[in-house]
Amino acid sequence: MKVIKFGGSSLASGKQLEKVFQIVLSDPERKVVVVSAPGKRFAEDTKVTDLLIECAEQCLQNQNPTEKLEAVMERYSAIAEECHLPDGVIKDIFDDLVKRFAGDKSKPDRYIDLIKASGEDNNAKLVAAYFRERGVETTYVDPKEAGLLVSADPGNAQALPEAYERLFSLRERQGILIFPGFFGYSEEGEVFTFSRSGSDITGSILANALNADLYENFTDVDAVYSVNPSIVKKPKEIKELTYREMRELSYAGFSVLHDEALVPAFRAGIPVQIKNTNNPSAPGTRIVYERDNTNGPVIGIASDQGFCSIYVSKYLMNREIGFGRKLLGILEDFGLSYEHTPSGIDDVSVILRENQLDDKIEAAIIQRIKTELHADEVKIEHSLALIMVVGEGMRHNVGTMARASKALARTSVNIEMINQGSSEVSMMFGVKEVDEKRAVQAIYEEFFAAVTV
Amino acid sequence: MKVIKFGGSSLASGKQLEKVFQIVLSDPERKVVVVSAPGKRFAEDTKVTDLLIECAEQCLQNQNPTEKLEAVMERYSAIAEECHLPDGVIKDIFDDLVKRFAGDKSKPDRYIDLIKASGEDNNAKLVAAYFRERGVETTYVDPKEAGLLVSADPGNAQALPEAYERLFSLRERQGILIFPGFFGYSEEGEVFTFSRSGSDITGSILANALNADLYENFTDVDAVYSVNPSIVKKPKEIKELTYREMRELSYAGFSVLHDEALVPAFRAGIPVQIKNTNNPSAPGTRIVYERDNTNGPVIGIASDQGFCSIYVSKYLMNREIGFGRKLLGILEDFGLSYEHTPSGIDDVSVILRENQLDDKIEAAIIQRIKTELHADEVKIEHSLALIMVVGEGMRHNVGTMARASKALARTSVNIEMINQGSSEVSMMFGVKEVDEKRAVQAIYEEFFAAVTV
Structure with missing residues (x-):
């Protein structure tokens, strides 16, 4: 069984969603799908998460967030239209956002987390609807109900040990599970997000908790490069590297994966495969516990x-x-x-x-x-x-x-x-x-x- | 004016004392002479300081130190005899030792310092007597009377700031001054020694306090070597190096000078010259604040x-x-x-x-x-x-x-x-x-x- 995570650019449009669908369906081991919020469609585009943060800040300053809210809804609507999803999907997302906006503003950090997290949460519902429309048995998983317990640190939550035990039962569920990345719930039932780009972390936690055979992380590059491509043209791609090597390389130029995301997979010894949604046949990069050193001292x-x-x-x-x-x-x-x-x-x-x-x-x-x-x-x-x-x-x-x-x-x-x-x-x-x-x-x-x- | 310090092997015998005398007299700038206790005459010999420590430990255990005391006295007597010194010199040293042995044993660390320090103190008296016998105006300087105030840390004393001011007046004294190395007096008037080989420190303190032009440190090697001679045969000698280089080299193999001994000279910017008592015409090694880098990157x-x-x-x-x-x-x-x-x-x-x-x-x-x-x-x-x-x-x-x-x-x-x-x-x-x-x-x-x- 594999846990497979898609980043924001892999989910930015209906066309991208179709790629995701094909990738997931092409391997029956791909059971748990972790999704980010819709990302950039082109270089100047704005990520949904960034729009949501602006909404939250406007609400906190008692300004009218309508314009930004419309920008958010336009992103979901564009995808829904492209994918011919039923109208109810978009209405549910709108209702969810209005409800969140009216939430408790007495703790601004928590309020921002609540709004931010909607990007992944609503996108998971949308992706699940799309998979169902295509005739595949698919369920959206609510992290609260599934037991993804986290510490009450706004913007920097950590999964609690109990979360791993609770999440294990997801293995029993039928069909494909779409799980929103980036956030969990405190013991008091409040939303708290991981640090930015934290959907990678959710995928790794699930891979660990469900004892997956592989954690696949789909992004928009073919592989981890041996050096920053803006410094060396067409650098060699790395086929396989160890967790430790990946970690040491995590200085800028190698921010393919969130730092913290390696930890749960590392602790459970689950390999991580970096792949490209836009070029899924490329072998990508595999992050493992040990590797053969057959190719010189430096990776x-x-x-x-x-x-x-x-x-x-x-x-x-x-x-x-x-x-x-x-x-x-x-x-x-x-x-x-x-x-x-x-x-x-x-x-x-x-x-x-x-x-x-x-x-x-x-x-x-x-x-x-x-x-x-x-x-x-x-x-x-x-x-x-x-x-x-x-x-x-x-x-x-x-x-x-x-x-x-x-x-x-x-x-x-x-x-x-x-x-x-x-x-x-x-x-x-x-x-x-x-x-x-x-x-x-x-x-x-x-x-x-x-x-x- | 120069402060000149002689190590234990430079003062181990009458023959060595004669060399010291010639070296001091050969340069009228050499005014303040810091002396160690008599050191080894040959490889298997025992340093007077080590004999004194054994004496002190025996006294503390209420054992009879007579045998060790005789060994100490033999060292002084041999030198006195070789140099034809008057009998009174040796009698004074013996009386001093007997008095020290009868000292307060309630604080063993302090007792050991009191006995240890006698090696330098009595040797300074002996060296002064020798210089006077040779017709040169010479005075033994009592560190207590001269104001070498130190902290009350047995075996690890540090000079107090006031010491520097008080010692300055030594400049006014006539003739050659013989100053015992290795120890000073606390504000309560008790003897405390520096860490082992601390006569180097005394010389450096005096060079600083008296604003000397040079601190000459006479030992038994021609120079500081560029590498440990037991690892590389006949290594190059270093003619000049900076305080910082000397300090970095002070890992083993370069223990020519006590680590702490550079500090007072360094702070006052006084150059330190390492020279060989047994080969005073060799140029030796000069330790300075800055040097020209004309000889490659590594010294x-x-x-x-x-x-x-x-x-x-x-x-x-x-x-x-x-x-x-x-x-x-x-x-x-x-x-x-x-x-x-x-x-x-x-x-x-x-x-x-x-x-x-x-x-x-x-x-x-x-x-x-x-x-x-x-x-x-x-x-x-x-x-x-x-x-x-x-x-x-x-x-x-x-x-x-x-x-x-x-x-x-x-x-x-x-x-x-x-x-x-x-x-x-x-x-x-x-x-x-x-x-x-x-x-x-x-x-x-x-x-x-x-x-x-």
Whole structure:
């Protein structure tokens, strides 16, 4: 039995719905279908979820949301018309939205979650109606009734352990089940959504809970690429990679799947298959627990800009028990999360995303580190890019670092920092943002020039 | 004006004392002479400080220390005899020791400090007597009277800020001043020693306090070597290096100078000159604030064994604000100090000296990390060696990492981890202990084969 999830662009129009229908029907193992809200039909289009958030915000400010509501309804109506669905489907969606809009506004975060979640919920009803119209036994599943219990964190809910037990009984149901992605219900029966793009998470939870053989995630790319296609033209596609590799690659350029979405599948050891709704015959990318390392040490290269480094030096720092803990504690007080902490004997740099900082926060951090930790020097360097070179094969392959760093030297990129943990599934290079593109191209050239991944 | 410090082997015999005398007299700028206790005359010899510690421990256990005391007195007597010093010198030392032995034993740590410190204190009196015998105006300086105030931490005292002001007046005194190293006095007037080999610290404090032009540290090697001579035969000598380079090299194999000893000189910007008592015409090594980078990116390679890594992995770790701080907090609870924390996205390794651990502590640490941080995996890897490749020149030299890692690859050494901070004055490689020697030799070969440092 397979759990199969379709993203927003796969459900953006009647034409797309027909593709989805064909894909689901082509394999009798495809039983549970998780759907997103209708996404973009073309580059300038607006996602239904974004329209819904605007509606919710207008309602909260006591403005009239009619215009945006009409835009939402137009999306559903266009699909229903294209698919010749009975009128009742659209009326039910409209009634549902009007009811939600009139909901309790005393907790704005929860109100937004309630409205947002309607995108997936109503789309699931619509997709189920379409499948039934085509003569296939299909049921819409209400996450509340099915038992998808989540924590009461608006916009960042987590599935509760009991949810997995309750959802298992879905296996007994007949026909195809259409399950709305992105949200669940708290123990008090209120709607809470996962973080953005959370339909991936719903699919993974269901794959785990139902002990599926495979979790198929249909999106709009043929495969996970070995490098960002905007940096290297026509990069190699990755046929198979491990959860850990996928995770390490999840720096920008590899946001095919929601980070958190791998967790439930990973814990249950269920493989995840990335496929393209618009080209279902392409083999796609399979994410597995272990893979053979037959294709060289490196499987992919991810990179992202927008990092900075907080450099702290203090003579005899490494004798001072508690220094690192106190430093990280100060950053924690500012609510900052960091990526890496490369260090010398008397200095440490904390690498973090610079969008978390502004001039005021920077000054306050420098001040606290200087006065509380008596650091000799504290300085912040901006505009860094991080490059992750990823592959399980590195572990047993002497010379990977030599090849990568030589490639950077050849193209005259100065390495600002390097961090390679003992997992050895990745190595990180910090370079100046202006050098990012050149650096990634050079590393790609070194490892992929003559290799089939 | 120069502060000049002599180590234990430079003061181990009358013959050595004569060398010291000639060295001091050969330069009229050499005014303040800091002395250690008599050290080893030959490889199997015992240092006076070690004999004194044994005495102190015997006294504390109410055993008779006569035998050890005689061994101590024999050392002083041999020197006095060789130098034809008046009998009173030895009698004064004996009386001092007897008085110290009868001291307050209620606080054993302080008692040990009191006895230990006599090695330097009495040797300073003896050296001053020798200089006077040779017709040179010379005074023994009592650190108490001179104002070397320290914190009341037995075996790990730190100079108090007031000490620097008080010591300044030593500049006014006539003649050569012989100052005992290794200890000072608390505000209550009790003796407290610095950490072992702390005479280096005394010299540095005096150089800072007296605003010396140079701090000369005479020991028994011609220079700081670019690599451990037990790993590479006849390695290049380093003529000049910065405080930061010296500090990064202070992993084993470079313990020419006490770590803490650089701090006071560094803060006052006073250069430190390492020289050889047994070969004073050798230029030695100068430690400075800044140096020209004319000799390639790498100035030295240090390495040491006996490290382990605590590897912790947890899916989505880097989203969890506070994870790193809590992990370091657990290690702090066990009183552990760590060296580096290389990391991936979902894993972090803490590198520390394994002599801090035993099976019981390891099990307790793993248990706490698993239960408190809900880590997916915690494992400890033993028998690692760290190699520090050091040089200010690396900062502006593209390709240093490529050269170093290629050298390791050529000799088939697998790099377990890499850590290069944003200071870029060093890079660290973690390798298995069995690979250490080969790895260091390969890196040395790469950077020093054809270079004069």
